[in-house]
Ligand SMILES: NC(=O)C1=CN([C@@H]2O[C@H](COP(=O)(O)OP(=O)(O)OC[C@H]3O[C@@H](n4cnc5c(N)ncnc54)[C@H](OP(=O)(O)O)[C@@H]3O)[C@@H](O)[C@H]2O)[C@@H](O)CC1
């Protein structure tokens with residue numbers, strides 16, 4: 001797990017590292033520039049590319065000057081440095097790097113007015129104008145320059161953050177900063193990189209290590225965590241010697257209806273492939289042939305109005321919702337199930353029922369896992385104007401109601417009752433197709449059945465679901481839900497081996 005920090009916390013880390021490691025701030029800047037250049041070389045392979053390096057007058061600009069010098073050493077021969085001199089204040093390390101740069105034979109152009117930057121014959125722009133020191137909205141000359149750069153429609157690579165991008169708070173719809181193709185950020189991604197609103201400022205990001213004190217970072221107070229491969233490797237337990245099907249629990253998937261039977265089958269397949277010892281699906285009679293044909297390993301509990309609630313008692317984890325329908329009968333079933341006080345995952349139509357029945361929402365057993373996508377979430381907790389607002393509500397509700405709320409998106413936010421938000425960064429757009437959420441539900445249920453704690457089951461399942469999608473997307477333009485369910489055991493095996 002990596003702790004994610006705000007820009008001001010990163011400044012503290014910066015200062016601490018300088019003090020504790022007896023490294024000067026200009027040397028820290030040098031290591032940031034080196035790390036940037038290493039990543040840049042993978043982005044821009046052509047050493048003849050015409051590169052414009054735009055440097056502000058703070059430390060972000062200082063980075064830019066050091067980068068210019070290092071790129072020159074790396075034989076990028078067509079670079080020009082533009083000094084964006086819109087302010088009177090220069091940082092010390094900027095001044096030191098300007099002096100160092102003067103020894104290299106790189107053209108330097110001073111820009112005092114935005115219109116003076118009219119470099120249209122450029123292939124790559126390096127944006128080192130303003131970084132994480134942004135302390136007010138962008139305006140005046142900076143806005144005009146950002147608009148000129150965006151208008152060039154060239155490849156833009158930003159140092160640490162795009163100019164005008166606030167790393168820690170809502171990005172306004174009328175964002176007026178630079179739009180980067182790639183951001184090469186230092187040591188930790190900014191929290192805002194994971195919010196969909198950041199799409200106006202960047203297409204993707206990379207994070208490079210610059211030698212900041214990791215232990216100190218991890219000691220900082222922050223509720224934002226990023227799940228790493230190492231975390232998942234620590235959580236996941238290998239299959240034990242002398243174990244048998246009883247060792248790995250019995251998952252029940254209450255799902256499927258005449259026109260949405262597939263949702264139940266997908267969730268059941270995911271449960272089976274994610275390692276639950278036994279899986280049963282509670283589905284209508286009309287789904288039995290499909291189930292027995294497709295998943296002979298999975299058992300059925302035919303769902304009808306005569307089904308007694310005692311039939312649900314033997315399961316140690318129950319998922320309710322994929323393709324279930326939300327008529328009165330299903331509402332009654334959900335109500336009865338909740339009274340059993342089992343470990344639940346509630347998804348899809350189960351969530352729709354909860355959005356109509358607040359009395360049930362507040363009765364959910366502790367650590368019940370909810371898996372809404374954006375629309376389901378807003379149906380449950382009210383309309384939200386932004387993802388910052390939505391995540392804030394999810395965090396608050398998880399604490400208030402003692403629930404685990406998995407708010408699904410490209411980057412999924414797992415909100416725990418502790419107030420922590422675990423961000424998941426696996427997964428990709430090849431997975432954007434129906435049934436994917438049903439598979440996630442089945443996977444979570446399987447981990448609950450195997451007695452992982454609800455928080456671990458959520459973190460593990462979300463990571464593996466995305467990772468399985470990433471593994472498949474290496475070879476395929478699209479990834480469908482059933483393929484993904486089948487991939488999960490292979491992805492787990494690979495994680496355990498490495
Ligand atoms: N630990 C790390 O991660 C490391 C970080 N490093 C690098 O340092 C960068 C941060 O540098 P930084 O603190 O000097 O601030 P930076 O972004 O250059 O801004 C400069 C000045 O601009 C001004 N200003 C602010 N907003 C404005 C606005 N809207 N419109 C106009 N002006 C505005 C404001 O001045 P003020 O307004 O207060 O006079 C501010 O002081 C960071 O992104 C990374 O590249 C690495 O070198 C090493 C390790």
Ligand SMILES: Nc1ncnc2c1ncn2[C@@H]1O[C@H](COP(=O)(O)OP(=O)(O)O)[C@@H](O)[C@H]1O
Pocket residue numbers: 348373408409410411412426427428429430431432433434435436437438439440465466
């Ligand atoms: N572009 C993407 N990147 C990463 N994950 C994605 C992407 N698109 C979809 N997913 C994942 O697929 C799942 C979709 O869930 P959901 O919308 O409930 O699907 P469905 O209702 O069709 O089963 C979520 O876990 C989501 O994170």
